[in-house]
Amino acid sequence: AQTVTQSQPEMSVQEAETVTLSCTYDTSENNYYLFWYKQPPSRQMILVIRQEAYKQQNATENRFSVNFQKAAKSFSLKISDSQLGDTAMYFCAFMKQYSGNTPLVFGKGTRLSVIA
Amino acid sequence: DSGVTQTPKHLITATGQRVTLRCSPRSGDLSVYWYQQSLDQGLQFLIQYYNGEERAKGNILERFSAQQFPDLHSELNLSSLELGDSALYFCASSGQGAPTFGYTFGSGTRLTVV
Numbered sequence: 001a002q003t004v005t006q007s008q009p010e011m012s013v014q015e016a017e018t019v020t021l022s023c024t025y026d027t028s029e030n031n032y033y034l035f036w037y038k039q040p041p042s043r044q045m046i047l048v049i050r051q052e053a054y055k056q057q058n059a060t061e062n063r064f065s066v067n068f069q070k071a072a073k074s075f076s077l078k079i080s081d082s083q084l085g086d087t088a089m090y091f092c093a094f095m096k097q098y099s100g101n102t103p104l105v106f107g108k109g110t111r112l113s114v115i116a
Numbered sequence: 117d118s119g120v121t122q123t124p125k126h127l128i129t130a131t132g133q134r135v136t137l138r139c140s141p142r143s144g145d146l147s148v149y150w151y152q153q154s155l156d157q158g159l160q161f162l163i164q165y166y167n168g169e170e171r172a173k174g175n176i177l178e179r180f181s182a183q184q185f186p187d188l189h190s191e192l193n194l195s196s197l198e199l200g201d202s203a204l205y206f207c208a209s210s211g212q213g214a215p216t217f218g219y220t221f222g223s224g225t226r227l228t229v230v
Contacts (some may be wrong), residue, residue, distance in 0.1 A: 003139075033218075043223065044223050044224075045206065045221035047217075052216070092230070093160060098215065103207075104219060106151075106159040
């Protein structure tokens with residue numbers, strides 16, 4: 001079974017600074033997908049960024065980028081120019097290659113606080 | 117609005133009772149997933165339905181059951197409720213193809229058992 005580990009329960013960052021959230025996972029699969037979801041105080045789960053394991057290029061979405069290290073099974077999220085609205089829980093998630101019954105497996109999350 | 121509708125948003129009930137949580141997936145989505153998020157925990161997968169059929173089962177208690185109806189909405193039934201069942205219950209949906217772009221989540225139902 002796949003597992004996802006987020007080793008930082010809480011982090012804080014000054015507004016406009018850069019912060020990196022860590023995620024490691026354990027799998028024997030070769031093809032899979034990785035995701036970062038954001039859960040603000042409204043509790044809505046919002047997809048931030050996704051990465052396909054077969055792509056070596058790291059995904060980027062505006063101020064959000066990932067550092068995907070397949071051999072190390074590491075998938076960290078970098079937030080640049082942090083904004084107050086980035087304050088949220090961030091969840092790393094794993095999904096193996098689709099086979100009809102492929103649930104997302106989530107880590108326990110990192111609570112990020114952006115400080116003015 | 118994500119397009120996935122969950123009702124009710126909040127529910128308070130007593131131990132031993134039974135409740136039903138409802139989810140309407142995004143238009144056109146055939147798969148529905150249920151997750152439980154307890155305090156300070158990640159999301160735990162409960163069960164998946166695809167076009168009315170159960171596809172995958174996670175850590176779902178025997179006291180819990182679910183179904184997906186012909187109109188594709190889904191219901192999660194929780195019975196003999198215990199204090200530890202208090203949690204946020206999420207429904208998510210995905211389209212006909214592979215959900216490799218992730219799921220679309222509803223805003224959750226906050227269940228409080230007293």
